[in-house]
Amino acid sequence: MSAPSAHDVCIIGGGVTGAGIARDLSLRGLSVLLLDKGDWGAGTTGNSSWMIHGGPRYLEFDWNTTRLSTQDAGYIVSIARNLVYRVVFIIPVMPHDKNNIERMETAMEVYDRFQPLKKAHPHTRLTAAEALQVEPGLTPDLIGAVTMEEWGVDPYRLVFANVQDAIAHGARALNHTRVVGLVRDGGRVIGVRYRGSDGATSEARARVVVNAAGPWVPEVSRMAGADVHLRPAKGIHIVYPHRISNFSISAESIDGRDLLMVSHAGFTLLGTTDDDFYGDLDSVDVLDDEVDYLLQAFERVFPSIRTYRPVRTTTGVRPTLFKWRRYEDELSRRYEVIDHAKDGADGFVTIAGGKLSMYRLMAEQTSDVVCRKLGHEAPCVTATRPLPGNESDVEPAAELGRRSGITALAAMKLQTRHGSNAGAVLKDSRSGRMICRCEPITEAELAHAARHEQVRTLADAFRRVGLAAGPCAGAACVLRAAGVIGGELGWSASQRFDAAREFVREAWLGRAPVLGHSGWAQEELAIGSFRGLSS
Amino acid sequence: MARADSLAKLAFAYGVHLTRRRLTRPRSQLANLLETYASDGIRPLLSEERGRHAQLIGCINCGLCALAAGRVGKVRLPDLASSYMRLYARLGEADSDVDGDSPDLEAAAAACPVGVPLGEVAAIVRRLAGG
Numbered sequence: 284m285s286a287p288s289a290h291d292v293c294i295i296g297g298g299v300t301g302a303g304i305a306r307d308l309s310l311r312g313l314s315v316l317l318l319d320k321g322d323w324g325a326g327t328t329g330n331s332s333w334m335i336h337g338g339p340r341y342l343e344f345d346w347n348t349t350r351l352s353t354q355d356a357g358y359i360v361s362i363a364r365n366l367v368y369r370v371v372f373i374i375p376v377m378p379h380d381k382n383n384i385e386r387m388e389t390a391m392e393v394y395d396r397f398q399p400l401k402k403a404h405p406h407t408r409l410t411a412a413e414a415l416q417v418e419p420g421l422t423p424d425l426i427g428a429v430t431m432e433e434w435g436v437d438p439y440r441l442v443f444a445n446v447q448d449a450i451a452h453g454a455r456a457l458n459h460t461r462v463v464g465l466v467r468d469g470g471r472v473i474g475v476r477y478r479g480s481d482g483a484t485s486e487a488r489a490r491v492v493v494n495a496a497g498p499w500v501p502e503v504s505r506m507a508g509a510d511v512h513l514r515p516a517k518g519i520h521i522v523y524p525h526r527i528s529n530f531s532i533s534a535e536s537i538d539g540r541d542l543l544m545v546s547h548a549g550f551t552l553l554g555t556t557d558d559d560f561y562g563d564l565d566s567v568d569v570l571d572d573e574v575d576y577l578l579q580a581f582e583r584v585f586p587s588i589r590t591y592r593p594v595r596t597t598t599g600v601r602p603t604l605f606k607w608r609r610y611e612d613e614l615s616r617r618y619e620v621i622d623h624a625k626d627g628a629d630g631f632v633t634i635a636g637g638k639l640s641m642y643r644l645m646a647e648q649t650s651d652v653v654c655r656k657l658g659h660e661a662p663c664v665t666a667t668r669p670l671p672g673n674e675s676d677v678e679p680a681a682e683l684g685r686r687s688g689i690t691a692l693a694a695m696k697l698q699t700r701h702g703s704n705a706g707a708v709l710k711d712s713r714s715g716r717m718i719c720r721c722e723p724i725t726e727a728e729l730a731h732a733a734r735h736e737q738v739r740t741l742a743d744a745f746r747r748v749g750l751a752a753g754p755c756a757g758a759a760c761v762l763r764a765a766g767v768i769g770g771e772l773g774w775s776a777s778q779r780f781d782a783a784r785e786f787v788r789e790a791w792l793g794r795a796p797v798l799g800h801s802g803w804a805q806e807e808l809a810i811g812s813f814r815g816l817s818s
Numbered sequence: 819m820a821r822a823d824s825l826a827k828l829a830f831a832y833g834v835h836l837t838r839r840r841l842t843r844p845r846s847q848l849a850n851l852l853e854t855y856a857s858d859g860i861r862p863l864l865s866e867e868r869g870r871h872a873q874l875i876g877c878i879n880c881g882l883c884a885l886a887a888g889r890v891g892k893v894r895l896p897d898l899a900s901s902y903m904r905l906y907a908r909l910g911e912a913d914s915d916v917d918g919d920s921p922d923l924e925a926a927a928a929a930c931p932v933g934v935p936l937g938e939v940a941a942i943v944r945r946l947a948g949g
Contacts (some may be wrong), residue, residue, distance in 0.1 A: 343821070343824055343825065345821070368858070369855065369860065385839065386832060393828065407848075408847055409847065413847075413848040417851065418862060525875045526906050526907065529859075587871075590872040592875075684915075690915045691911060691913075691915050692902060692909075692911075692912040692915055720900060720901060721879060721904070753904065754879060754900050754904070755900065758879065804878055804931070804932050
């Protein structure tokens, strides 16, 4: 084992909260080490509904949470312009729904007071005929509808933009690096022991260790001898590789929960479930029942939903704070910053609970606690300082495309991931060659991701640039992508083959629960393309 | 306490809402909705497009249509049916891609193993790209 590195702060967990804390503390001038056992955003963050929302449902519980949430959403929208887009919901009101249209519109009128905080428009109310004009796929049985605006976001890029900025300000960030223990000195935690992707174990000293491990928070805090109680809740989504509708749609489930069909940039997420989870956090399966529960709810308001071909499912576990005698759906998305000095683990701080929309605020408040412990005085600047790629406006996509020899659509997609840095990504002789046509992704962008964005596996490339995220789920691109990434990382031919096989195997696990008749046509093509990989 | 306070405020807002609905004549907000989001590319599908939509986006990216017919403007046919059909809200930024000649879309559709009607696909992409 090499000599331990020394840092002011070590953060365990590279989801959006951990990455946000790393950025915040780096910008305040502290030296930071950020570690994640998988890839950036691969846990709860990436398996969310991909929304920066204000939380209208909190209006029933606590208006202050809605205010804080919308306010922070407004900051995120301003600092990450390339990663966000408007998502407009139609909320159809059906006969016998728990809320009639007047109650629903009242809630939206109240929510409208908060909408300017996140640069969103007020609601509109539609008659049944108008709602059907806006979305002809809705059931003709509806009574009327109201609309509500939220923001969609690419959470993987949001996490990585935070990591990138932290690194730019001196942080060290290691993905695929598992913390295997904490280093203690009497009643103090003074560092971490970790195992890297090469299997080697190292040690890092830190004046403060932050536990931002999401649902794994209890596991990490036990290493410090401290107990943090969560009530983990599993949520699944069905992913369709297209915009089924330009408008997002809300539906009521059989047990009265609100479900969402969210139209993102090039795909649709339908979800989510919310169930207590007691199993292995590293192996969460999607059940057929959960898929049916979602489809049943949407079939009621959008009857043709079963004719669409899902491409995969996602599943994640929310790190909800513990509360007894509450249904899962009633649990608050509150968060808590815990200083474990009182538990005999001084120098160890946990951030638990919360949600994606408030990650920046959670990071700020955790960083404030860390700075107080270190006696470091520096203000938080993350509310106004743009994330990488947002320092200036992007040029027109058609112009970038013309200059780089790619289509305007490919240039536009590149800009959504890299913002104003898109041109720099294409400064490579291979820029025009397409690797993944569905997304679309150029060879230059993929090589850039391997060289500069810590892509070490094909699944990392899925998260960083959307590799194989489209309708063919990689049938046309996985082997070529393994060639490009392998070329950058020095993989042998058999390592490239193994990487492709591993990706195909993992992708299958998320796809199997939603394969219908039309899905099998795609699957047959994939089996042909992957001949030799799927055994 | 926060819960009780929130519910009381919602109840008051509900009363105000009902009173306002009784005193004012409702006006259609549809045009306002469509205008508000037009610049974000959030526009409705037409009802005939909706009826056939699941089939329009059924491409499995096998590439046979490209062999049969070629390109629409700068765009290979499989890309039109896979990537362009994914991004309705952003097609306005890519209208220059689909400018130009159309190949024999009937021949392309005939080659499609999953029956994607490529003529209709080209029409919807051009409509949405054109704004």
